[in-house]
Amino acid sequence: MRLEDWRDADHAVVARLYERELSRWQNELAWDTSVSWAIVEAGRQRGDVLGWILRDESGQVRGWTYYLLFEGEIQIGALSADRATDVRALLDAVIDSPEASLASSVSCFVYPAAASLLSALRRRRFAVRRSLYLTRPLNTESLPDQRPAPTGVRVRPYRAADMLAAVRLLASAYEGAPGAVCFAPHGRLDEWVRYLRQLIERQPCGRFLADASLVAEDVSSGRLMGTVLTTAVAPGTAHIAQVVVGPQHAGQGVGRTLLTQAFDAAGQAGYNAMTLMVDEENAPARALYGKQGFVERSAFVSARRAGVVRVGYGTAAGRQVAV
Secondary structure (H helix, E strand, O other): OEEEEHHHOOHHHHHHHHHHHHHHHHHHHOOOOHHHHHHHHHHHHHOOOEEEEEEOOOOOEEEEEEEEEEOOEEEEEEEEEOOHHHHHHHHHHHHOOOOHHHOOEEEEEEOOOOHHHHHHHHHOOOEEEEEEEEEEEOOHHHOOOOOOOOOOEEEEEOOHHHHHHHHHHHHHHOOOOHHHHHOOOOOOHHHHHHHHHHHHHOOEOEEEOHHHOEEEEEOOOOOEEEEEEEEEEEOOEEEEEEEEEOHHHOOOOHHHHHHHHHHHHHHHOOOOEEEEEEEOOOHHHHHHHHHOOOEEEEEEEEEEEEOOOOOOEEEEOOEEEEO
16 A cells, blocks of 8 residues: 555546545435535646645555645545455545644544444544435425514524624534534634625635625614625525524524524525534534424544654655654
8 A cells, every 4th residue: 555645636537536526425415515625736737735636556546535724724625445454544644744743733624423433433533423414405395483573582694794793603602512613713803704705705605695694683683683694506496505693582482483494595596405513412403403394314534633743754655744
């Protein structure tokens, strides 16, 4: 077995890796990731996005991974291999890379949540969580009853001017929540700003659907109580990329109202399915989504661990790595 730095790989080889992932996401998740792979490839060509390709003795590709070093954290975007030994080899290559020796932490949010991946992550002492990928149809018969919004609550489309209020709402609602590290690793407001801007502008979760993205505000004060941000991940498939309600408004029906109105807006726009992701351990959210007709389709894995600063260097796959 040998590792190849994917920045040195032939473009046609890497293109086949993208094509396989694109097909898998479309078939298993009804999610078109073509824009995402174009962004990754641009980063690979610049040298900003790092990665490894694992080959056997005959030169056949056995697996691959990509990652980047951002603000002191290694962020793994994919770990793709069929065999457990290959997954472990790729993960070890990332953790033992020169870039990882400069990082204070290592994280990933990848698909699918295979047993081999979970085992490899736990072996390297990652704290591992699963995010369930849920789906529901959006035909007229399946839409939930459109109960009126709670008294004193007004629902309207999300506007660019809502950014700062939405950031504060996210920071407040996710404070102390383990699952928040996927969005804002340290819970800082600047991290929430970056997350929200990327979600809306850079399409990591599909094309932003302004008409199906809503806010709930207090009629008397105009204060934001909750928001739902919706994207299109494929023709016919809309996705709840984020739904959040202020802690002081939990249990008042604000979240239900935002969801049902987003369903209606997406259905009116011609989408026939809605998807979302939820932390497996978030029981209240899972109960809400279950009442709204969502069922589990698949799962992602998120994981994080502290970095290890190493002294000295060795070599692996022809490049220096920390040891």
